Structures are given as structure tokens and as C-alpha cells.
Amino acid sequence: MDDFVEVSSKVYEFPSTIQSDKHWKLKDASCGTESLPASTDQFVQANESRNIGIQTEKFCPPQQSCNDQQLAKWLRKIYPIIEAELLEGVTQIYSGLEYSAVNISLVPYQQLSPGGDSKDTHSTGKAAWLSTRLDNVPDLVVSSSPPHQGWCEHVNQTISLYIPKRIPHEQFVVFTEVRTVPVKACIEFLAVNAFNKNIFAGVTVACDFYIWQHESTNNLEDIKEIAYMTIPYASIVGVDWLQINEVLTAHSDGSVCLWKISKQIVLDKRFRINSKAAVTTILALHPSNFLVGTEEGRLLYCSTVQTTTYTKPSDVTEPAYVELEKHTFAITYLSKGNFNGADVIISYDLSGELFLHDMRNSEDGPLLLIRMPLPFKNSIVCSKDVEYVISPGKNKSIELFRLRNGQRSYVKGSLTEKEGPIRLSDNGCWLITGVQNGTFQIFAVKET
Numbered sequence: 057m058d059d060f061v062e063v064s065s066k067v068y069e070f071p072s073t074i075q076s077d078k079h080w081k082l083k084d085a086s087c088g089t090e091s092l093p094a095s096t097d098q099f100v101q102a103n104e105s106r107n108i109g110i111q112t113e114k115f116c117p118p119q120q121s122c123n124d125q126q127l128a129k130w131l132r133k134i135y136p137i138i139e140a141e142l143l144e145g146v147t148q149i150y151s152g153l154e155y156s157a158v159n160i161s162l163v164p165y166q167q168l169s170p171g172g173d174s175k176d177t178h179s180t181g182k183a184a185w186l187s188t189r190l191d192n193v194p195d196l197v198v199s200s201s202p203p204h205q206g207w208c209e210h211v212n213q214t215i216s217l218y219i220p221k222r223i224p225h226e227q228f229v230v231f232t233e234v235r236t237v238p239v240k241a242c243i244e245f246l247a248v249n250a251f252n253k254n255i256f257a258g259v260t261v262a263c264d265f266y267i268w269q270h271e272s273t274n275n276l277e278d279i280k281e282i283a284y285m286t287i288p289y290a291s292i293v294g295v296d297w298l299q300i301n302e303v304l305t306a307h308s309d310g311s312v313c314l315w316k317i318s319k320q321i322v323l324d325k326r327f328r329i330n331s332k333a334a335v336t337t338i339l340a341l342h343p344s345n346f347l348v349g350t351e352e353g354r355l356l357y358c359s360t361v362q363t364t365t366y367t368k369p370s371d372v373t374e375p376a377y378v379e380l381e382k383h384t385f386a387i388t389y390l391s392k393g394n395f396n397g398a399d400v401i402i403s404y405d406l407s408g409e410l411f412l413h414d415m416r417n418s419e420d421g422p423l424l425l426i427r428m429p430l431p432f433k434n435s436i437v438c439s440k441d442v443e444y445v446i447s448p449g450k451n452k453s454i455e456l457f458r459l460r461n462g463q464r465s466y467v468k469g470s471l472t473e474k475e476g477p478i479r480l481s482d483n484g485c486w487l488i489t490g491v492q493n494g495t496f497q498i499f500a501v502k503e504t
Contacts, residue, residue: 181490182200325363333351412425437478445459
């Protein structure tokens with residue numbers, strides 16, 4: 057073992073490879089203060105979203121000028137319409153599943169023979185339902201006449217008033233003849249004043265124009281003649297009440313007369329309808345509008361206020377009109393009804409085609425709502441709810457046709473195509489038909 061000595065050992069040097077005369081700049085990424093480069097990662101892009109569902113940026117449309125006067129005029133025009141709609145409440149929505157209209161049937165109720173005896177030669181009848189008296193049973197006026205080959209030479213013609221009377225200790229009423237009034241010729245039209253159903257107009261084939269009023273005092277029934285005149289124009293093809301004291305008459309020469317009714321009948325206006333074909337029927341709609349149908353199937357929605365005066369004759373004016381959807385054949389029936397909550401015009405032509413026009417669009421005229429060919433071409437009567445059409449059926453029966461589903465039913469009767477139904481009461485409870493050998497048939501309309 058060697059002894060320790062105090063002599064230092066030789067030092068062995070390892071030279072450095074770093075040049076000591078240079079300075080190096082160190083960079084430490086973990087503690088640097090330089091800004092990071094911009095990120096291009098699309099998943100964390102902070103650009104504004106363009107999803108319209110959550111877009112919150114304010115949209116500034118291009119500036120447009122507005123005519124304040126036209127805007128105010130438009131607002132004044134639509135305000136009454138909107139107010140009326142709001143007052144009516146929520147409109148019920150109808151569908152085939154939700155609709156549950158009741159079925160109806162016609163039950164033979166009573167036969168009427170005006171004058172007490174059947175008149176075998178009488179094959180034409182006119183009737184009108186007046187105001188309701190009891191149990192939804194209205195009073196009734198009727199008139200029958202023989203067929204006409206030309207000028208009416210029949211004398212001793214009458215109209216008869218029937219009122220319902222309750223049978224003691226029974227649950228039904230009977231129509232009893234209480235008054236008969238003579239007329240100068242056979243009755244062609246009977247039209248009830250919708251504003252006062254005790255007043256009605258009658259027109260004969262000789263253009264005799266009557267205004268009557270039914271009066272009931274102290275159990276006495278009477279028909280009072282308010283006014284009478286002979287109309288000096290062409291034959292009359294239609295009559296309807298425009299207002300409580302105004303009557304419209306349509307004439308075969310294409311003219312329409314507006315009459316003022318008081319103690320006398322006074323001509324107020326005479327219109328000339330712009331149509332090459334003859335007028336066949338007329339329907340009063342509003343105090344200032346009426347509808348005419350023509351032989352060529354035209355439906356003209358006319359105004360009594362907006363008119364153009366002819367040079368000759370100066371007392372004749374042409375009404376402003378809007379032409380509705382045209383029928384193919386002559387119009388034979390016009391009426392008003394309510395279909396699914398909408399007021400409609402019902403029109404029917406010789407081919408058996410039925411039109412319903414919506415009356416709510418008054419600015420451009422009523423718009424066609426339904427166009428339906430019916431399975432018959434006879435005369436018709438349509439219910440106010442436009443649910444049923446009544447027409448002569450096969451073997452002198454009465455056909456009841458349901459518009460909504462095409463269901464058909466028949467009731468035994470003694471009708472011919474020429475006679476047909478005459479008038480359905482406004483409450484839809486009574487139908488009078490005829491005339492067969494001078495006899496009318498009343499049917500009760502029952503829900504089933």
C-alpha cells in the first residue's frame with residue numbers, strides 16, 4: 057500500500073469546444089413574451105354567425121317612400137271590415153271530419169185547395185211565406201192559375217191567405233184559409249218584403265203591380281192593398297225587395313226598374329242592362345247592389361248608385377257592374393245563403409249546374425267558391441245553409457239532394473217537372489209544392 061504524500065498530482069485539461077469570444081441569444085418558448093401567430097383553426101373561428109335563426113344583427117331595409125294620404129285612405133277602408141270580423145269572433149273551421157249537420161226528411165203535412173174546390177185546369181202555382189205566427193209556423197199566401205197560351209183572358213183570379221191554427225187538445229196546427237182577395241189577372245210573381253214580412257208584392261201576367269199588407273186585429277185577418285199600378289214596360293221576369301220601401305222589377309227587354317213604395321208606386325230609376333241576351337231573373341243583395349241573370353248565362357253584379365245616363369231616352373241609365381263567373385246556359389234560379397259561415401250567392405242554370413259565389417270580397421265583386429253539376433236539370437229550391445237542394449224527382453216524387461256528400465233521397469208526391477217545388481220557408485221548416493189540379497201540398501221539414 058502506497059503512502060500518502062502532500063504532492064499534488066498532475067492536472068489533465070479537457071479543452072472547451074465553445075468559442076468564448078462569441079455571445080449566443082437564448083430563446084425559451086415556455087417563458088417568452090412575444091405574441092403568438094394568428095390561428096387558422098376553423099373550429100375555433102370567432103367570425104359572426106350567419107344563421108338566420110339566431111341572427112341578432114339589426115336589419116335595415118332600403119328606405120322607401122310612402123304616400124301618407126293613400127295609406128290613410130286604405131286604413132279607413134279596411135278598419136270597418138276588421139272591426140266587423142273581430143265582433144264576429146273566431147271563425148269555425150269546417151272539415152269533413154268535424155262537420156256534423158243533421159239529416160232532414162220531408163213529411164207530407166197538408167193539402168190546400170184555395171177557394172174550397174179543386175180546380176182541375178190549374179197547373180201553375182205561386183206561394184209566399186209571411187211572418188211566423190206560432191211554433192215556427194208562418195202565415196202563407198197562395199195563388200193558382202191555368203196555363204197560358206198567350207194573353208191572359210182568365211177572370212175571377214184570386215190570392216188566398218192561410219194562417220196556422222192550433223187544434224184544441226192536439227199537438228199540431230192546420231193551415232186554414234181566412235181571406236181571399238181578387239186580382240185582375242193570373243199571378244206571375246209573389247215577393248215578400250224581407251224587412252217586414254207582413255208586406256208582399258204581387259205581379260200579374262198583365263203587368264198589374266200590387267203591394268199588399270197582411271193585418272191581424274181582434275182575431276180578424278185581412279189583406280190590405282197599399283198601392284196598385286199597371287207597369288207600362290215589357291213583361292216582368294223577376295221581382296225582389298231592395299229595401300223596406302223599394303222594389304226591383306226585371307223586364308224581358310233587359311231593363312230593371314227601381315220603384316219607391318208609399319201610398320203610391322213611383323218609378324225612381326230605370327236601368328238598362330248591358331247584355332245582348334234577355335234578363336231571366338233578379339236578386340237584390342244590398343241597398344245599393346243587385347244581381348241579374350241572363351239567357352246566355354251571364355251573372356252581372358250591378359250598382360244602383362254608380363250609373364251612366366243615356367242620351368236617349370234620358371230617364372234610362374246603365375248601372376256600373378262586375379261580371380261574375382259565367383254559366384253555360386240560361387240562369388233560372390238565384391238566391392242567397394250561408395255556406396260554412398260565408399254569405400254566398402246561389403245560381404243555377406238550365407243544364408243543372410250550381411255556382412256558389414262568395415259575397416265577402418265586395419271590392420272586386422263576389423268570387424266563385426264552388427262550381428258543381430247537379431244530377432238533375434229540373435227547377436230547384438236550396439236551403440239557406442246550402443246543405444240541401446230540393447227538386448222534382450222520378451215518378452212525380454220529390455228529390456232531396458245533399459250537396460256535401462251527394463246523398464239522394466226521395467219522397468212520394470204528385471209533382472211534375474213543370475210544377476216543381478215553389479217555396480221553402482226562411483226558417484227551413486216548411487216546404488210548399490204544386491200545383492196539381494189546383495191543389496198545393498205542404499211538407500214539414502223534420503230533423504232525423
